[in-house]
Amino acid sequence: MFTGIIEDLGTISKAGKPGLEASTSLDGLKIGDSISINGACLTITKISSQSTSKYTFWADVSGETLKLTNLGELRSGSRVNLERSLKNDSRLGGHIVTGHIEGIGKIVSVKNDKNSKMFEFSYPKELNKFIVRKGSIAVDGISLTIADIKNSNSFTAAIIPHTLKNTTLNFKKPGDTINLETDIMAKYLEKSRQNQKETGKISFDLLKRTGFIR
The missing domain is CATH 2.40.30.20 (Elongation Factor Tu (Ef-tu); domain 3)
Structure with missing residues (x-):
């Protein structure tokens, strides 16, 4: 981790x-x-x-x-x-990252934004349900906060000078590929939501088993 x-x-x-x-x-x-x-x-x-x-x-x-x-x-x-990898006594400075890449995206654009740079990244459509504004995402292993969602397949993130200087984003340009891993907490929440939907269905068999009908 x-x-x-x-x-x-x-x-x-x-x-x-x-x-x-x-x-x-x-x-x-x-x-x-x-x-x-x-x-x-x-x-x-x-x-x-x-x-x-x-x-x-x-x-x-x-x-x-x-x-x-x-x-x-x-x-x-x-x-x-x-x-x-994270040790037992390590501080969690970013967010929990598993190292299991879920998809490959691309850098769409890089624009100056006051003292930082605003990167726009594309992502595979199957990751859309895990991409949320102000949520966390790992881009080439870098913990970033999603600033905004541009459309159904791209998001922006503000990169401060320290991050730019100490990561490969400093060498990246539009068109370059990036590894993406969405926030594991978002995946657990989505799984929980799906389980609730499945267990919440009322069927004839369920009513019969629980004694509401005979």
Whole structure:
């Protein structure tokens, strides 16, 4: 589990179907640890040290993950958002992020908005019921707040200078793809609503079982 607060901008050194190799300044990494790369939860399988402040790790990537994310677009030299998995005593600075990408969107536009930038992102229509104004969403692993919903398939989010400087959004442009994960709380609420609708149906069999009719 993650928070959507990016800890480091890593650099891809090798990219291919078996997995990804990236360099980072994050310490304390161990084989078997979960790590978020552009929002996708992967498992570290190899670690090597380049220097006292730089580490290189390898994470396997399945065909399913490549199909559901934009990780297949990464090349040597690509910058990526990195976040270590949440610890028991960690502060939840963003929102709960699972690292399970639900769809791929695109950057529609980037506009100046006073001291920040307003990004517009498109999203797959199947995510529409989880996209709500002022709700949380993870974009390439970054915890963002939805500022507005433009239509049935795009939303805007204001990106402050700190977030822009410390994430891959600083290098993104209109047309670039992004990994999307909607708020897990929205999914639980939707599931609860569906269950209530199903259990709330009154049928002939239900009335008979409960003794209202014979």
